[in-house]
Amino acid sequence: MTLIIENLVKKFPKEDTELTAIENFNLVVKNEEFVCILGPSGCGKTTILRIIAGLEQKTSGSIRLDEREITGPGQDRGMVFQEFALFPWRTVQKNVEFGLEIKKVPSEERKRIANEFITLVGLKGFENSYPYQLSGGMKQRVGIARALANDPEVLLMDEPFGALDAQTRNLMQKELLRIRQQTKKTIVFITHSVDEACFLADRVVVMTARPGAVKEIFVIDAPQPRDRASIEFANLRKRILAELEREVIAGPSSPSNSPEKA
Amino acid sequence: MTLIIENLVKKFPKEDTELTAIENFNLVVKNEEFVCILGPSGCGKTTILRIIAGLEQKTSGSIRLDEREITGPGQDRGMVFQEFALFPWRTVQKNVEFGLEIKKVPSEERKRIANEFITLVGLKGFENSYPYQLSGGMKQRVGIARALANDPEVLLMDEPFGALDAQTRNLMQKELLRIRQQTKKTIVFITHSVDEACFLADRVVVMTARPGAVKEIFVIDAPQPRDRASIEFANLRKRILAELEREVIAGPSSPSNSPEKA
């Protein structure tokens, strides 16, 4: 599926005025493309993902999926949340089965799929644990398994590996690439790790500080699997880091953009 | 202050049996030392930090601060939480002032200190925002400012920079080192970033997978500020990564360690 974002603007109310979180954001994500979004903390990454998911209303602009304007959430777009959003009254197993239940997948099949993804994220043995019994990283992995089990065409991932240790993170990255290879998903992926972005993405989008817009897009045509030790990889990392650094040092414009408060 | 942990064990109830999260953990953190803890997701890092903070009761073993057994929390140990734990009814400013209010610091002084640390974490302009109005990384930074403003002798930090972009993270790392330099704090710091550990720590502790214990300790005597591009740095990173990799691949022992369930 192709995602077209044009002149997207999003404002939030803030105290007596308003805050422009996103301003004139333009991006096309092609079918089966893997796009990583990088940007300073608070620049609007989560906000954009939520708008794509249909969970947040845009203030103005246009956002289309295969030429259909997005008006609400749908099974075609799955999301991994930055703050996990697990159902506290469901066990790990039942959390992962949630989407499959909705699709009315038969119980046996549901179990099989759920177990597959629970194993994939390394949580075998915790099928019957409740979210409050898990560590931060384990919760995050349940969220990933839940989104993957549902097999959406577009996968929206908000810092999905942020709470994982380097090794688990590497394993998960490889698994994600394998799954993408098999299932031809379109993926929008938010991360703070330039290394991760370079390892995964077809294109890396660097955003400006608040109000968020596209600052620069890096196309990576190195074939998968990529070698982190290669010179090209190191060069790319450096270029992106430099770009980001400039943005963070420039800093966000005043948080309140009402003329009187400026 | 010197922290001595001996034969620490922590068990949690799990379904009909119990889960050993920590087993025979031994560590001495010297006065003014900066120790980083690394380990696979779910290995018990948060649990150890909570026991040091006095928020969780150990199952057995001994944990002492300057020869006094730790029995509960105290102002001498400050903590930055993995899941932020901001007071939702307080603004950013009021959250940061919390500890100072408790210490009965006069209002003017309180404001000055709070503003200093809010600026330090890059949240100027958001003093009057409530937590729900912040992005993930912004919340995390409020948590850091809150702990620092309180100026504890021992600083316990649980993945404090996990939700930050690389640049902000770098800035924060440098600020932390500067503060440590000035205030001679003892710091226990949990991270998933080997790079971060190598950049910050006097010693890096690598933990085993569940049940968590100390696997290996790396002493880093390179002087601050360290050069990430240096060969020593790269070598150290590689060694630690290799150590971690082995642990993750070995994987945790069965989550339930009751003999009947094994």
Place this chain on the structure above:
Amino acid sequence: MKDNPLRIFGLFNRERFLANMNQTIFGIAAIVTFIAAWWGFSIYLNLAYVPSPDRVVWAFFTSFEKTEISLGTNMWGNILASLQRFGIGFVFALALALPVGLIMGFIKTADSFFKPLVELFRPIPPVAWVPIFLLIFGIFWGPVMVIFLGVFFPLLSNVIFGVKSVDQPLIDAARTMGANRITLFKKVIFPYTIPFIMTGITIGLGIGWMCIVAAEMIGAVGGGVGFYIFYSESIGRYEFMYAGMAVIAILGIGTVGVSHYVENKLNRRMGVK
């Protein structure tokens, strides 16, 4: 799941055990103090309306054994009368408040329509309806209707409150997995609302018992435990009045106990801790 004998030892916690002991001792001390104080007062004051505890206990058992000639029944008969009205009124309230509350919480339009009506009637204390309901619906259905109102409104408010307070991130997550309004409702909102419903039921039970006592006292027809209390007081047999109050308290505790039992069952089925 096989039980693990180690667990009993592993989890046995000496401090917790002692703490529990302490609590029990304090609790018993409180009750003993209370009874002693009561007994002392009853002897010291020597007033008919402060009977000693043993008189009340005696009256309690007597009220069950002996038929009260001027009422033509004993306590069992009165309990039956109250319980019948209570049960019917309660079940009707439950049967109406649950669907209406869930729908009002979930569908904006329904809320806009029903809310003004609810807000019109809710502020009228159910007890205020007693006289007119006795007239319109008679001595059986009158109190039933009062209980219905007494249970209906707090339950409705709680259900609506529950539906509206579902964590937004959970709704978001379910929607991205393709939940439509119906499944959202079945799999997220309803499980989330159960504790609120149960709170509403507990409050409703309390108010329901109050309503029936009031209705039976105000109407003072058709028997019931409330009537028994009123009657015993009016002829100055205060120990029987206190016995009647104890019976009402026990009935109240019983119904709340049943509701907690159901709550636990439901929670277990829903997998909520």
Place this chain on the structure above:
Amino acid sequence: MKDNPLRIFGLFNRERFLANMNQTIFGIAAIVTFIAAWWGFSIYLNLAYVPSPDRVVWAFFTSFEKTEISLGTNMWGNILASLQRFGIGFVFALALALPVGLIMGFIKTADSFFKPLVELFRPIPPVAWVPIFLLIFGIFWGPVMVIFLGVFFPLLSNVIFGVKSVDQPLIDAARTMGANRITLFKKVIFPYTIPFIMTGITIGLGIGWMCIVAAEMIGAVGGGVGFYIFYSESIGRYEFMYAGMAVIAILGIGTVGVSHYVENKLNRRMGVK
């Protein structure tokens, strides 16, 4: 803070405005339908106890204007009587339930001691005390005591529940910043508990009005709006009875309104959204 004129335009949301319009229209439709149905029924049934809306409105105003000779007072007098008892009973309940609840929620030992006593008395519906309280405490303080009980227990439960449901991570955070039990209490538990207290007060207000109506009907001593309702029914002037019920409803809405106002003020001072 200066007001920002842009904000008014920036936040003006056509869809939200239309949605609100829709809601208002539905609400008005509901009320109109109700009044029309009532009017129709009253004409169709032609029963004394289903007076038409205009009769009730007329009775409402008449009850304020005209002194009822056989009572020696008008509605104002009855409102005064009810409001006095209500106010005193409510304030006493508040003054006792707040500290006791906070302490019981916070100090294990206090909880162990008081809980059995609370659990002994709570299941007795406050209304069941009406006859004996009237005898012991008289026609003024009797109803006051009933209201006291009616407000005290739900408020107490809510306060305890609030204290116990404070988010553990927030307590943890405060403790690591050196909060001792007192500051923990002042800066975390109390602010967290405010919404629970307010819920308890709202429930307590509802129960309090129910108690006073019941007490005034059962005892029917010393006037009050509950008495007025009962009296009007007993001589068959139903339109005045409904007027009395409307008055009670308005008093109820008024007190809840005051409590919401206080809640908002408090929340603003505490910085809770």
Place this chain on the structure above:
Amino acid sequence: MQPAASTNKKIIYWTQIAPVQQKAALLAGTVDGAVGWEPYCSDALNDGTGSVVVWSDQVWPEHPCCVIAVRYSDAFPNNPADNQLVARVVKANMVATNWIVQTINAGSGTNYTSLIQMGAQFSGIQASVVQSALGHIEYSNQLTPAVKAAFANFTGMFADLGQISNLAGYPNTTAFANAITNTSYLAMAPDIQPSATILGSVHLGYLNGDLHQFARVVAMNTSLWGGKTLFQDYGVNVTSPAPYANGGAVMDGFAAGSIDMGYLGCPPAILKRINANIQIQIVSLVNSEGSAIIGKTPINSLSQLEGKIVATPGPASIQHLLLLYYCNLNGYQLKLKGT
């Protein structure tokens, strides 16, 4: 009857307390005076708790008090069989009344002893109190022109008080009083004989502990009438719900269809017949007189009650009307305590 001028500052307060509890209230000091029905007046008087201010017959000689009313609807009693049942209840009441009057006149004997005992049990009051109470109640059944005139007079007072605003379509109080009294059953009574078979059943309401309605208690006592109730003796099975708290509730019982006939005071019958349009007729008198205003000893006059509180059974009762009337007569204003 007009309210005293508002310049009149002489106020007596009232509060509503059921007669059964009035003595306790006097003792507790909650009130300083009370107006109630027998035997509760005598109960307070006999042990010196209270002193008489005035007996009701001193204010309104021979005033009617309780009556038997019957509910009129499309269903009952609209045929000869139902009319028979009503007449037979009236007859049984009449027989019981006569028995009471004779027994009281005899003043002793087994019948007298059991009468006193019945009264004591029914009202929960000592036998000696019942004995003196019976001396203040006039038991009679006939709806004489004087009784009807008294009904008309009461109706007029209610109109003056503003408690009623119309006369149910009748041109004046006399016409109304005539319309709600139906003497035909009393007229049928002399010819009615006991019946060997049960002809039907009647739901009959009555008030809690009111010795005015003693005839019903006597009629229901099976030991006096050869193992059945007097009503059964006359072919009627009588069933009753629990006793009603006041006459207004009995009228509600009629409206709700819970009872077919009932014992109640005439004021609530008049008030609710007009205001609530509850279709009843008064078919028999039950008693006259038998109420009193009393003060807490040593209070024994209205002037001593000035500024004090008097307990009444409630503003719809004849006792309340008595107090109101007597206060007005003596230039006092009655005001609800606490307002």
